[in-house]
Amino acid sequence: MHNKEPGQGRRTLLHAAAWRGQESIVEYLLHLGAEVDAIDTIHSKSTALIEAARAGHRGVCKLLLDHGACLTHQDAHGDTAVHWAARRQWHSLVVFLVKHAEVVTQHSTVRVFALENYQGFTCLDVTKTSYLTELVKRTFNITPISSRDQRRQAKRLGLKKMQRASLRMVMPSSAAGSSAYPQV
Numbered sequence: 001m002h003n004k005e006p007g008q009g010r011r012t013l014l015h016a017a018a019w020r021g022q023e024s025i026v027e028y029l030l031h032l033g034a035e036v037d038a039i040d041t042i043h044s045k046s047t048a049l050i051e052a053a054r055a056g057h058r059g060v061c062k063l064l065l066d067h068g069a070c071l072t073h074q075d076a077h078g079d080t081a082v083h084w085a086a087r088r089q090w091h092s093l094v095v096f097l098v099k100h101a102e103v104v105t106q107h108s109t110v111r112v113f114a115l116e117n118y119q120g121f122t123c124l125d126v127t128k129t130s131y132l133t134e135l136v137k138r139t140f141n142i143t144p145i146s147s148r149d150q151r152r153q154a155k156r157l158g159l160k161k162m163q164r165a166s167l168r169m170v171m172p173s174s175a176a177g178s179s180a181y182p183q184v
Contacts (some may be wrong), residue, residue: 010042018064021057026064036067045076050116053081053097056090065100071112074175078118086123091132094123095139110138 014034017025026048030036040046049069052060061081065071065177074080099107113136116122124133124144137143 003154011040013049018052054084084125086127
């Protein structure tokens, strides 16, 4: 199923089944004990969850997340499963992944949207249209307020990562107390 030797990772059967959207095979491999967060260290440093998100397979993503897959794992370019879903315009999958993160870890919505890849792009930056930003506003009641250039300038000015993250998303003051997804 996969190479157990440390440092000898490679693309596993779980990666291949996740990419192809084969839910029953993914479930079978997980039942046999496949490592849910096995990393393809030879090629892209991706996990099965990233592969499923890249291909838009919501059912496989749900299955992997239910078995404890890490949503914030970053591949060789720093992209998470949410980055890939946004880049490929799988908008409903982005919403699903973020809602799942909120269920698992309270108040994580803003952090998931604020996570940057290695080039400084958030998942809302990599999307090709503004539709996802509008969907995030409607669904989670949060609004991105800074661009990539503004975040880079804040970094140059010496703001720490957590301070820069607080610049990224805000909630309207009227909904701040009543939202199911509060700002962190």
